[in-house]
Amino acid sequence: MTEKSSPAADAAEAAALEAGRLLFSRECLFLVSAADEKQLPSFALSEVAFAGRSNVGKSSLVNALTGRKTLARTSNTPGRTRLLNFFELGERLILVDLPGYGYARASKTDIAQWSKLTRGYLKGRAQLRRVCLLIDSRHGLKASDKQVMDELDLAAVSYQVILTKADKMKAGALARMVEETGKALAKRPAAHPDCLVTSAEKGTGIDSLRAALAALAEPPAAE
Numbered sequence: 001m002t003e004k005s006s007p008a009a010d011a012a013e014a015a016a017l018e019a020g021r022l023l024f025s026r027e028c029l030f031l032v033s034a035a036d037e038k039q040l041p042s043f044a045l046s047e048v049a050f051a052g053r054s055n056v057g058k059s060s061l062v063n064a065l066t067g068r069k070t071l072a073r074t075s076n077t078p079g080r081t082r083l084l085n086f087f088e089l090g091e092r093l094i095l096v097d098l099p100g101y102g103y104a105r106a107s108k109t110d111i112a113q114w115s116k117l118t119r120g121y122l123k124g125r126a127q128l129r130r131v132c133l134l135i136d137s138r139h140g141l142k143a144s145d146k147q148v149m150d151e152l153d154l155a156a157v158s159y160q161v162i163l164t165k166a167d168k169m170k171a172g173a174l175a176r177m178v179e180e181t182g183k184a185l186a187k188r189p190a191a192h193p194d195c196l197v198t199s200a201e202k203g204t205g206i207d208s209l210r211a212a213l214a215a216l217a218e219p220p221a222a223e
């Protein structure tokens, strides 16, 4: 079903896109990595975290959003990101690239470490305004994603599901995946009701995501 547009809705959408463009035209800097709870930094800015199974494209999405190809390290090998990596976007928002979960070949110690540090961060971080929960659009929601969603729902942490790697999908299959995922989200209290579709490779959905994240950033300082 397509939403009817009105001049007011069109103007609001254009303003949101412009806010996203302005925010993400600002410089994005790597700040710090955290390997344990004691290393978690404390900044006076809201945070948006990128979570999801290993290899879904979290680091690539951070790079696509910020227009920097090598800001966050990406890899063909699942399990590339092992630490929580914090980036500051123009003194207005912190982006947090998280290690992936569900990486079958990681050692038990690694998995336990992910669980403790990342789950702890996701559930207990006062400044965390939104979790972008990335799902590979070819695979859809897996048991491990549902478990993380259960935890976010329980902790009342707002999350936005993002179907990634859209360039790898045919239009019909992608539309079915969007519908199926949307149905699963309808019953979840902390989920944003609509999922976004992105391709870090082709730039699909990047402007919409920038617009959504701009609504969470510190307002620009008065000139």
Ligand SMILES: Nc1nc2c(ncn2[C@@H]2O[C@H](COP(=O)(O)OP(=O)(O)OP(=O)(O)O)[C@@H](O)[C@H]2O)c(=O)[nH]1
Binding pocket: 052, 053, 054, 055, 056, 057, 058, 059, 060, 061, 073, 074, 075, 076, 077, 078, 079, 080, 081, 082, 098, 099, 100, 101, 164, 165, 166, 167, 168, 198, 199, 200, 201, 202
């Ligand atoms: N075709 C395509 N490939 C993508 C896209 N996004 C990421 N990839 C590829 O998917 C692989 C994994 O990407 P990463 O961004 O490292 O994934 P990640 O979720 O950060 O992985 P971990 O840090 O290991 O959890 C890389 O080979 C990327 O080039 C996309 O939108 N389209």
Ligand SMILES: [Mg+2]
Binding pocket: 058, 059, 060, 073, 074, 080, 081, 097, 098, 099, 100
């Ligand atoms: Mg990564």
